[in-house]
Amino acid sequence: MGNDLTYAVLGTGALGGYYGGMLARGGRRVCFQVRTGFEEVRKQGLVVESCDGDFTLPRAEIHADTSSMPKADVVLVCLKTTANHLLKEMLKPILKEGTLVILVQNGLLFEEELSSELPGVPIAGASAFICSFKVAPGHIKHCDFGHISFALLKNSEAASSLLEKVKEDFIACGVEASVEADLPTLRWRKLVWNIPYNGMTVVMDTSTDKLMQNPESRKLIKDLMLETQQGAAACGVMIENEFIEKMLTYTDSMVPYAPSMKLDYDAKRPMEIKGIYSNPLKAAINGGADLKKIRMLEQQLYFKQSEYLK
Amino acid sequence: MGNDLTYAVLGTGALGGYYGGMLARGGRRVCFQVRTGFEEVRKQGLVVESCDGDFTLPRAEIHADTSSMPKADVVLVCLKTTANHLLKEMLKPILKEGTLVILVQNGLLFEEELSSELPGVPIAGASAFICSFKVAPGHIKHCDFGHISFALLKNSEAASSLLEKVKEDFIACGVEASVEADLPTLRWRKLVWNIPYNGMTVVMDTSTDKLMQNPESRKLIKDLMLETQQGAAACGVMIENEFIEKMLTYTDSMVPYAPSMKLDYDAKRPMEIKGIYSNPLKAAINGGADLKKIRMLEQQLYFKQSEYLK
Numbered sequence: 201m202g203n204d205l206t207y208a209v210l211g212t213g214a215l216g217g218y219y220g221g222m223l224a225r226g227g228r229r230v231c232f233q234v235r236t237g238f239e240e241v242r243k244q245g246l247v248v249e250s251c252d253g254d255f256t257l258p259r260a261e262i263h264a265d266t267s268s269m270p271k272a273d274v275v276l277v278c279l280k281t282t283a284n285h286l287l288k289e290m291l292k293p294i295l296k297e298g299t300l301v302i303l304v305q306n307g308l309l310f311e312e313e314l315s316s317e318l319p320g321v322p323i324a325g326a327s328a329f330i331c332s333f334k335v336a337p338g339h340i341k342h343c344d345f346g347h348i349s350f351a352l353l354k355n356s357e358a359a360s361s362l363l364e365k366v367k368e369d370f371i372a373c374g375v376e377a378s379v380e381a382d383l384p385t386l387r388w389r390k391l392v393w394n395i396p397y398n399g400m401t402v403v404m405d406t407s408t409d410k411l412m413q414n415p416e417s418r419k420l421i422k423d424l425m426l427e428t429q430q431g432a433a434a435c436g437v438m439i440e441n442e443f444i445e446k447m448l449t450y451t452d453s454m455v456p457y458a459p460s461m462k463l464d465y466d467a468k469r470p471m472e473i474k475g476i477y478s479n480p481l482k483a484a485i486n487g488g489a490d491l492k493k494i495r496m497l498e499q500q501l502y503f504k505q506s507e508y509l510k
Numbered sequence: 511m512g513n514d515l516t517y518a519v520l521g522t523g524a525l526g527g528y529y530g531g532m533l534a535r536g537g538r539r540v541c542f543q544v545r546t547g548f549e550e551v552r553k554q555g556l557v558v559e560s561c562d563g564d565f566t567l568p569r570a571e572i573h574a575d576t577s578s579m580p581k582a583d584v585v586l587v588c589l590k591t592t593a594n595h596l597l598k599e600m601l602k603p604i605l606k607e608g609t610l611v612i613l614v615q616n617g618l619l620f621e622e623e624l625s626s627e628l629p630g631v632p633i634a635g636a637s638a639f640i641c642s643f644k645v646a647p648g649h650i651k652h653c654d655f656g657h658i659s660f661a662l663l664k665n666s667e668a669a670s671s672l673l674e675k676v677k678e679d680f681i682a683c684g685v686e687a688s689v690e691a692d693l694p695t696l697r698w699r700k701l702v703w704n705i706p707y708n709g710m711t712v713v714m715d716t717s718t719d720k721l722m723q724n725p726e727s728r729k730l731i732k733d734l735m736l737e738t739q740q741g742a743a744a745c746g747v748m749i750e751n752e753f754i755e756k757m758l759t760y761t762d763s764m765v766p767y768a769p770s771m772k773l774d775y776d777a778k779r780p781m782e783i784k785g786i787y788s789n790p791l792k793a794a795i796n797g798g799a800d801l802k803k804i805r806m807l808e809q810q811l812y813f814k815q816s817e818y819l820k
Contacts, residue, residue: 403713404813416812423806492802496733502726503714 205365208272208294209233210287212246212262214332214460215304216278217340219348219375221248224257226373231261231269233290237337238264249335250342252374262338271296274366276326278304282470288317295321300362302326302350306394306460307475308387308483311353322359324352325383327390331457343455347376351383388432389439393447394476396424398461399497402471402504409456412448420493422448427491431480434487468508473501515675518582518604519543520597522556522572524642524770525614526588527650529658529685531558534567536683541571541579543600547647548574559645560652562684572648581606584676586636588614592780598627605631610672612636612660616704616770617785618697618793621663632669634662635693637700641767653765657686661693698742699749703757704786706734708771709807712781712814719766722758730803732758737801741790744797771811778818783811 207230209220216232224230224246234241245258263269272294277287284305291301301318303310304326311325331344348370352359363379370377380386397408400421404411411417425447429439464471477498484491517540519530526542534540534556544551555568573579582604587597594615601611611628613620614636621635641654660677662669673689680687690696707718710731714721721727735757739749774781787808794801 404810405715406813406817410817411813414813414816416809416816420806420809420813423809493806496730496803496806499726499730499733500714503716503721503724503730506724506726507716507720 205273208269208275210277211279213334215328218332218342221246222373222375224260225255228369231263233266234262241338247339266290266293269294275301276304281305281307281310281472281475284310306472309479315353324350324363326350327386349378349380349386351380351386353383384435385437388437391480392425392428395428395494396421398459398476399501401459401462402465403500407456407458408451412452424493427494430489431484431491434484434489471505515583518579518585520587521589523644525638528642528652531556532683532685534570535565538679541573543573543576551648557649576600576603579604582609585611586614591615591617591620591782591785594620616782619789625663634660634673636660637696659688659690659696661690661696663693694745695747698747701790702735702738705738705804706731708769708786709811711769711772712775713810717766717768718761722762734803737804740799741794741801744794744799781815
């Protein structure tokens with residue numbers, strides 16, 4: 201019955217609710233931190249409506265904040281990166297010697313930033329290829345896909361062995377999971393999808409399928425992917441052309457979809473512009489690549505955000 | 511009392527209504543072609559609400575199409591360029607030997623296109639720095655500025671002398687006017703304003719003042735101007751950096767303004783993407799300049815237009 205690891209999930213939304221829910225359903229000990237609607241979720245439990253079968257966890261361990269949570273072997277950080285300035289303080293009560301902190305988040309350089317705040321703590325990144333969203337507090341809808349990939353920021357024997365056990369737990373609980381050798385590769389490959397679709401659905405106020413149907417916007421989506429490939433190369437990460445074609449085909453096959461940034465925009469929440477645009481642009485510039493179309497998208501997104509966030 | 515030139519105005523909107531109206535008020539013979547609301551305009555005449563003083567022309571010569579119009583010495587083409595495929599046929603009834611056709615339009619290469627359809631006809635371009643719009647058929651509101659600059663596509667003694675007389679007529683009728691030596695220079699200088707503001711007000715769904723207030727969008731506006739400068743250079747047209755600063759300052763001083771493309775977009779009319787984006791991009795590529803942000807704006811505009819035009 202698995203590795204007996206204890207998990208803490210920070211942020212019980214589209215990702216934390218689904219992956220934490222799958223682990224808990226599979227018998228792992230999981231504590232969930234729920235910010236919005238804590239009382240309600242504690243009463244009703246966690247509900248996951250999934251394309252692979254719905255389930256409810258009436259007795260999920262729900263906490264309003266980390267101060268009441270036990271120390272964990274593994275922390276899955278599933279918060280929006282716009283809350284990452286709070287992360288160090290949130291983590292303190294639940295860290296013990298060797299706790300592995302996994303950022304199940306979008307965007308570049310957050311593992312590096314956290315590591316400089318918490319030196320010595322093993323940190324990994326995770327990239328989720330999944331269509332899911334939060335319907336209401338404690339109520340997650342999972343529409344498609346679900347694979348999760350992990351990679352360590354710094355390799356060590358202890359952290360590698362722990363991450364391997366995490367992967368085994370995910371797989372045993374019904375989630376496709378893998379461990380990748382290189383974190384920048386993991387992050388840049390995800391950006392190939394996130395950079396074009398997140399920003400373009402916001403700026404064009406549309407959904408992925410519409411962008412793919414019009415030949416001009418489809419061309420622009422591909423141009424943005426090719427610039428992402430250039431940025432990755434400037435950071436020493438090679439992304440093959442076939443991967444770009446695969447991402448286009450993958451999106452063609454998706455149900456019409458509003459990426460997380462579009463949901464944030466529609467709800468007038470802060471958008472993850474820093475991790476998905478500003479940090480990659482900074483890294484690319486450092487490597488000598490000037491990504492003009494991605495920079496323009498960043499500029500447009502900051503304008504759009506300024507219309508509702510002061 | 512002037513040069514006794516007869517004028518035909520094709521399209522009695524923001525530009526044709528204002529400039530034709532000023533000429534007619536000043537005593538020149540002007541025939542107006544009015545497509546939408548012809549009956550109404552013939553009854554009520556032409557109304558110009560101007561920041562320099564309102565006036566009405568109850569007896570303006572209004573025609574539904576050119577077939578009933580007398581031949582003209584000068585034709586002011588003030589149609590949207592999206593109607594330019596009709597231009598050759600519209601012009602036929604009103605052209606005589608030496609008639610000067612002036613395209614008071616936005617965008618690049620239309621004079622060249624018309625010249626290849628009507629070889630031997632003298633053609634000029636005109637660029638209007640004006641804030642005006644059509645309130646209703648035959649009812650124009652002029653808010654700011656008004657200068658018009660002319661330039662010939664091909665220089666000839668007869669055409670130059672005629673264009674000089676046109677300029678004198680405009681000035682005598684209260685419009686600031688000038689003749690410039692080089693048509694590509696005239697067109698590219700106007701594009702320095704048109705390329706950033708027309709597209710960006712549509713794609714961001716906003717007005718010029720909002721774009722100038724946010725630092726990121728202001729930077730993008732300037733980036734687009736700098737790319738326009740690059741495109742001009744690739745076509746042999748030098749635009750000085752001071753001109754770009756002047757356009758930014760000019761826009762800061764403007765009343766909050768929706769450029770013509772934004773009005774077209776809001777009214778779900780075809781947008782002048784070809785003249786303001788596609789033709790300049792084509793000319794720049796021919797000269798070896800790849801204008802990535804302008805190309806991205808063109809792609810976004812075609813997407814936006816495809817949402818309402820099938």
